[in-house]
Amino acid sequence: MNATTLPLPVATAALGTADDRVRLFSRLGWTAIGIAVVLIAVVVPLMALVAPDGSALHLSSYALTLVGKILCYAICAVALDLVWGYCGILSLGHGLFFALGGYAIGMYLMRAIGHDGVYKSDLPDFMVFLDWKAYPWYWAFTDHFWYCALLVVLVPGVLAFVFGYFAFRSRIKGVYLSIITQALTYAAMLLFFRNDTGFGGNNGFTDFKRILGFDIYAQGTRVALFVLSGLTLVGVLILCRYLVTSKLGRVVTAIRDAESRVMFCGYDPKAFKLFVWTLSAVICGIAGALYVPQVGIINPSEMAPQNSIEMVIWVATGGRGTLFGPVIGAFVVNLAKSVFTMIAPEYWLFFLGAIFVGVTLFLPQGIVGLFRRRRGGGAA
Amino acid sequence: MSRPPQPPEAPLDWAPGLPRDSGVAGATSGGLDARGGVIEGARVAPEGIDTSHTVILYLEGVTVSFDGFKALNDLSLALDDGELRCVIGPNGAGKTTMMDVITGKTRPDSGKVFLGQTIDLTKHDEPSIATMGIGRKFQKPTVFEKHTVWENLELALKNDKRWWQSINSKLKSWQQDRIASVLSTIGLAGETRRLAGLLSHGQKQRLEIGMLLAQDPRVLLLDEPVAGMTDEETAELAGLLATLRGKHTIMVVEHDMDFIADISEKVTVLHEGHVLAEGTLDEVKANETVVEVYLGR
Numbered sequence: 085m086n087a088t089t090l091p092l093p094v095a096t097a098a099l100g101t102a103d104d105r106v107r108l109f110s111r112l113g114w115t116a117i118g119i120a121v122v123l124i125a126v127v128v129p130l131m132a133l134v135a136p137d138g139s140a141l142h143l144s145s146y147a148l149t150l151v152g153k154i155l156c157y158a159i160c161a162v163a164l165d166l167v168w169g170y171c172g173i174l175s176l177g178h179g180l181f182f183a184l185g186g187y188a189i190g191m192y193l194m195r196a197i198g199h200d201g202v203y204k205s206d207l208p209d210f211m212v213f214l215d216w217k218a219y220p221w222y223w224a225f226t227d228h229f230w231y232c233a234l235l236v237v238l239v240p241g242v243l244a245f246v247f248g249y250f251a252f253r254s255r256i257k258g259v260y261l262s263i264i265t266q267a268l269t270y271a272a273m274l275l276f277f278r279n280d281t282g283f284g285g286n287n288g289f290t291d292f293k294r295i296l297g298f299d300i301y302a303q304g305t306r307v308a309l310f311v312l313s314g315l316t317l318v319g320v321l322i323l324c325r326y327l328v329t330s331k332l333g334r335v336v337t338a339i340r341d342a343e344s345r346v347m348f349c350g351y352d353p354k355a356f357k358l359f360v361w362t363l364s365a366v367i368c369g370i371a372g373a374l375y376v377p378q379v380g381i382i383n384p385s386e387m388a389p390q391n392s393i394e395m396v397i398w399v400a401t402g403g404r405g406t407l408f409g410p411v412i413g414a415f416v417v418n419l420a421k422s423v424f425t426m427i428a429p430e431y432w433l434f435f436l437g438a439i440f441v442g443v444t445l446f447l448p449q450g451i452v453g454l455f456r457r458r459r460g461g462g463a464a
Numbered sequence: 465m466s467r468p469p470q471p472p473e474a475p476l477d478w479a480p481g482l483p484r485d486s487g488v489a490g491a492t493s494g495g496l497d498a499r500g501g502v503i504e505g506a507r508v509a510p511e512g513i514d515t516s517h518t519v520i521l522y523l524e525g526v527t528v529s530f531d532g533f534k535a536l537n538d539l540s541l542a543l544d545d546g547e548l549r550c551v552i553g554p555n556g557a558g559k560t561t562m563m564d565v566i567t568g569k570t571r572p573d574s575g576k577v578f579l580g581q582t583i584d585l586t587k588h589d590e591p592s593i594a595t596m597g598i599g600r601k602f603q604k605p606t607v608f609e610k611h612t613v614w615e616n617l618e619l620a621l622k623n624d625k626r627w628w629q630s631i632n633s634k635l636k637s638w639q640q641d642r643i644a645s646v647l648s649t650i651g652l653a654g655e656t657r658r659l660a661g662l663l664s665h666g667q668k669q670r671l672e673i674g675m676l677l678a679q680d681p682r683v684l685l686l687d688e689p690v691a692g693m694t695d696e697e698t699a700e701l702a703g704l705l706a707t708l709r710g711k712h713t714i715m716v717v718e719h720d721m722d723f724i725a726d727i728s729e730k731v732t733v734l735h736e737g738h739v740l741a742e743g744t745l746d747e748v749k750a751n752e753t754v755v756e757v758y759l760g761r
């Protein structure tokens with residue numbers, strides 16, 4: 085069973101067992117996942133809800149939201165790693181899928197405000213302000229949570245599928261593909277900035293009141309969203325790890341390294357790319373939907389090219405092609421960011437650039453690569 | 465090398481949309497081969513390649529131009545089923561371009577390219593042509609460098625290659641045996657867990673040929689397979705090709721005359737995108753134009 089751990093004699097290695105050699109996770113990996121689940125689902129809720137205010141163990145709602153937010157970013161980082169680290173598709177537009185997921189759930193949250201807005205109207209304040217009398221057609225059914233939850237998956241998924249279908253069919257690759265993804269998110273940002281697009285223009289959606297009937301700012305709601313984000317991250321990690329250790333994952337990495345050889349082996353790279361690409365976009369959409377109720381706002385600046393580029397930096401910092409590394413990268417970079425924005429916000433972008441250059445030059449395999457090297461060269 | 469038993473439930477590698485019965489007409493009628501001889505019980509490959517007229521691969525009047533330059537110029541060529549054909553010709557003669565056309569990488573500007581009697585290769589893309597039974601070795605050895613030797617063969621192995629099938633794919637024991645047998649054929653049984661990128665040049669060449677064997681194609685196209693190999697490895701490869709003779713149709717592009725002398729039945733000389741001469745190596749060597757443009761230099 086544990087064929088990986090020992091340098092087997094050549095004769096045995098050559099025989100049958102090679103197939104089940106790649107395990108889903110090592111024992112260490114499963115332990116880490118178990119600890120993470122306990123932290124997320126037991127320890128944090130206890131600290132946030134039970135530990136008395138003012139005690140050293142109490143988790144403030146600020147800290148809770150900060151970490152919850154980063155958990156959502158980490159989900160995106162894993163999704164981006166799936167396409168970039170494993171399939172070689174460097175997307176500079178994943179922020180778009182994240183934002184679309186956020187807007188989809190945001191529509192529900194706007195409807196859930198009900199008559200509690202400034203204008204006490206049926207319509208969201210921004211529509212009243214535009215002097216609209218009724219919801220545009222694409223707002224239909226958005227008062228139903230489950231319909232919006234469906235949109236969270238469908239909108240990024242369909243957009244990614246259509247975009248990917250044409251891009252991969254035309255064999256657009258490398259830097260060209262990256263530039264187009266960047267252009268896509270930029271174009272979407274300009275579209276969402278317009279008031280008559282019907283998504284609140286540059287203010288976006290905000291001032292949410294409740295979600296599924298619960299007060300959106302209550303500590304209990306925050307904890308629930310936190311737990312949901314954390315467990316989603318764990319689920320996404322397991323799913324992605326399952327995929328990359330399957331034969332599909334081996335085909336996908338082969339596409340990254342030698343696409344024409346893959347084609348002459350009889351695989352259609354388009355289909356494989358389209359699958360991981362669309363899946364990755366859907367995961368980002370879900371992350372966006374978890375993010376918006378926690379931060380309480382979604383606006384077109386989430387679609388800014390800079391956001392998508394930051395995602396790439398999380399992945400590169402943590403270690404591309406490792407799935408777990410990007411989670412670390414998302415935490416390290418974003419914790420640094422929140423420290424920086426308190427001390428010297430105007431220098432954050434310089435610092436971010438410095439991280440990227442530093443990682444590229446000195447840590448080509450990211451933070452995870454640092455540990456692998458220490459342990460003597462990584463996997464056999 | 466023996467073919468493994470193929471159990472009936474072994475998946476058929478069918479390109480979607482390809483008629484399964486594309487060879488039936490030839491199968492029932494028998495037929496005349498290119499030289500006018502009657503073929504007994506005309507052979508139709510199980511994969512649907514209709515070789516009832518002995519010819520398995522057929523190019524007629526193929527022209528490919530790059531910005532006005534004709535890399536292939538009215539090229540016509542036919543390979544019989546089971547034949548081992550050598551193609552020689554100076555650099556730039558269009559040998560690689562010809563393989564590109566056959567494997568669907570390059571679309572010809574004009575001309576016909578057929579697999580068997582019925583399959584028009586110009587209407588298919590690379591993966592479906594590969595699935596139909598044409599395997600290709602590149603001029604520059606191309607293996608999956610970040611995958612182990614074993615994984616390289618696993619990926620190449622004849623199997624259902626549609627994406628959703630690969631999510632839960634587990635190899636059956638006869639498939640594992642097949643990989644093991646290919647590994648011993650190419651002499652890499654001791655290197656199964658090594659990353660292919662760490663192999664020597666000659667080992668990579670052999671691995672790539674092993675990938676073709678695992679793919680089990682009807683037609684094998686080898687673009688300069690002995691380039692960069694030692695004399696010993698070259699002799700080994702000649703031996704390997706000898707054992708494959710008759711089981712696969714093989715087209716070898718090569719410069720190494722000794723190697724060709726070792727293996728050749730019939731030689732085609734390509735020059736400026738056109739067939740200059742065809743025949744046994746001795747016949748071709750005696751041809752004055754050939755001597756002038758190629759051998760004599």
Ligand SMILES: Nc1ncnc2c1ncn2[C@@H]1O[C@H](COP(=O)(O)OP(=O)(O)O)[C@@H](O)[C@H]1O
Pocket residue numbers: 530534535553554555556557558559560561562
């Ligand atoms: N993609 C391409 N674009 C432009 N010219 C090409 C291309 N591929 C091949 N050629 C040209 O076509 C000719 C034939 O090339 P090739 O088929 O590689 O020759 P060979 O393999 O016989 O050495 C060469 O002159 C080469 O420069």
Ligand SMILES: [Mg+2]
Pocket residue numbers: 559560561603687
């Ligand atoms: Mg060539």
